Amino acid sequence: MVSLGAICGMTTTLFGSLFALPRCMYSMAIDGLLFGFLGNVNSKTQIPQVNLVISAFASAVIALLFDLEKLVEFMSIGTLLAYTIVSASVIILRYRPTYEIAASKPLTSPGSQISASTSELTTPASELINLTGTLRVQYSW
Structure with a gap:
């Protein structure tokens, strides 16, 4: 009966993963x-x-290469590592200062800055410096 419960538990975890x-x-x-x-x-x-x-395919290859005991150990180590990383991230984010996203003022084009008064004149570089940390980087491979 215990082995049936273990098989059901591992199957559920495998499907969840x-x-x-x-x-x-x-x-x-x-x-x-x-x-x-x-x-x-x-x-x-x-x-x-x-x-x-x-x-x-990767799961099938790993299941063929390792015995059940090693797979259970890998799964336990992976779960423990994931929970540890999440917990550390929560602690880091809890004590990191928050910044307000500067969404109220849109970026201006260089042509529109020429007609602006000198008190409102900002360079694109200074606007980007003010938005540091608020822009989402997109990588393309």
Whole structure:
């Protein structure tokens, strides 16, 4: 009975991981942290199929290479590491000062600055310096 419970628990954890990994890869590809083709989804089902195939293949290869005891140890270490990283991130973000996003004033073009008065004249460089830390960087591979 205990072994049946262990098998059911590991199966549930495996399915949970298989559902999360392709979507995590998709989100990272959309943010530009992974290759762009990993950000594609099926137009009909809205599922990142390439990511699903890659993660299922990688999981199958790992399952074939290692015995069950090592896989359980890997899963435990991975879960512990993930919780540790999240906890450390919460502590870091808790004590980091917050900044208000400067969304009230849009960036101006150089042509519109010529007609501005000298008291309102700002350079694009100074506007970017004021927006440091508020812009989202997009990478493309």
